[in-house]
Amino acid sequence: MFLSLPLLCAYSVFLLSFWRARDDLHLSLPWDVAMIGGFGAFFFLLTLFTFTGRPLPFPFFDGKFFLSLHRWLTALFLGFLAFHIGAIVVTDPQILYDFWPSGTPGMQFGALAAFLAMLTPGLAFRRVWRRLFATAGIFRISHVILASAVLGGSVFHIVTTRVHVVLSWQVWACVSVAAVALVLPATERWLLARVTVRPGWKRRIHTRHLAGMLAGVIFCAATIETAAFLLWRR
Numbered sequence: 001m002f003l004s005l006p007l008l009c010a011y012s013v014f015l016l017s018f019w020r021a022r023d024d025l026h027l028s029l030p031w032d033v034a035m036i037g038g039f040g041a042f043f044f045l046l047t048l049f050t051f052t053g054r055p056l057p058f059p060f061f062d063g064k065f066f067l068s069l070h071r072w073l074t075a076l077f078l079g080f081l082a083f084h085i086g087a088i089v090v091t092d093p094q095i096l097y098d099f100w101p102s103g104t105p106g107m108q109f110g111a112l113a114a115f116l117a118m119l120t121p122g123l124a125f126r127r128v129w130r131r132l133f134a135t136a137g138i139f140r141i142s143h144v145i146l147a148s149a150v151l152g153g154s155v156f157h158i159v160t161t162r163v164h165v166v167l168s169w170q171v172w173a174c175v176s177v178a179a180v181a182l183v184l185p186a187t188e189r190w191l192l193a194r195v196t197v198r199p200g201w202k203r204r205i206h207t208r209h210l211a212g213m214l215a216g217v218i219f220c221a222a223t224i225e226t227a228a229f230l231l232w233r234r
Contacts, residue, residue, distance in 0.1 A: 072215030106160030113153030
């Protein structure tokens with residue numbers, strides 16, 4: 001559970017950075033609820049580029065823990081994304097017209113990113129990618145490309161719709177965070193190749209269940225924190 005504290009601290013900084021003052025847009029409460037669901041989805045999307053399923057030096061657990069954590073974070077990301085989309089459609093059904101060819105590019109890129117976000121985990125099932133891809137290496141490359149497309153489309157959607165992220169420093173911060181997330185997996189691989197492990201140290205095994213517990217704690221705490229933050233900013 002030691003990972004939940006830094007993740008929740010990062011989530012707090014994320015919300016405070018990308019959410020302007022309470023009177024900036026005069027949005028209704030349902031709209032703000034839908035928007036903050038989208039921001040939560042974007043945050044968990046960024047965490048997927050940090051916890052890619054590859055074992056990290058800390059915590060010193062086996063690979064099953066990190067792979068399971070990546071899957072649980074994917075579930076949280078998709079859950080917040082589904083809530084974001086559903087809340088927007090319920091609040092303002094006319095927004096569906098923005099998805100037509102004559103709609104705004106920001107909304108169309110958001111819809112494309114949402115579609116790829118649902119497609120990418122489906123292709124990651126072992127039975128699926130073994131049938132579609134010749135080797136595991138090709139699958140990993142395609143997975144990275146699709147995930148990068150989801151992140152890029154999400155950033156374009158956020159900075160062009162101009163909801164809460166309207167100041168220039170917010171736009172550049174959003175783009176910078178996404179750029180760091182894109183290079184983070186390669187940086188982790190570079191660092192792991194140079195990390196020396198003390199002789200006799202072994203990774204803790206049978207830790208897959210801890211990833212589910214951690215995801216549950218993060219979900220409950222993030223939901224409570226999001227609700228408290230939203231009420232405070234209004």
